[in-house]
Amino acid sequence: MSSTMRPFLKVAAVGCLGAGVYKTYPGRQTLLRLCAAHLRQMKKENPDKPLVWVDIGGGTGLNIEEMDKYFPIGDFDSVYLIDLCQPYVYFPA
Numbered sequence: 001m002s003s004t005m006r007p008f009l010k011v012a013a014v015g016c017l018g019a020g021v022y023k024t025y026p027g028r029q030t031l032l033r034l035c036a037a038h039l040r041q042m043k044k045e046n047p048d049k050p051l052v053w054v055d056i057g058g059g060t061g062l063n064i065e066e067m068d069k070y071f072p073i074g075d076f077d078s079v080y081l082i083d084l085c086q087p088y089v090y091f092p093a
């Protein structure tokens, strides 16, 4: 992860940009809608196959969060987020 991107993602992760620039990447909602339609079709054609999403370069997990609007995340058998950077969001135990 580049040193330029790190502070940007950190700010996005804590919410300063979450509702603004970062969240409104041009095309994000269209992309997720198209993926959701494709996933529904895949599920229809192969109902017994597990549905696994590997979000490579998933950053703060915004795509996963937003995808839930179009395709319920609970309908995936597994979801993995892989990223080069260290986690910026910590969930207290």
Ligand SMILES: C[S@@+](CC[C@H](N)C(=O)[O-])C[C@H]1O[C@@H](n2cnc3c(N)ncnc32)[C@H](O)[C@@H]1O
Pocket (backbone or CB within 6 Å): 001, 005, 009, 025, 056, 057, 058, 059, 060, 061, 062, 063, 082, 083, 084, 085
């Ligand atoms: C511009 S951000 C996009 C984050 C997220 N996918 C989104 O749409 O909001 C790109 C992300 O890709 C990650 N990344 C870049 N190269 C990568 C690689 N080779 N393997 C895994 N993650 C990578 C960066 O760390 C960064 O979090």
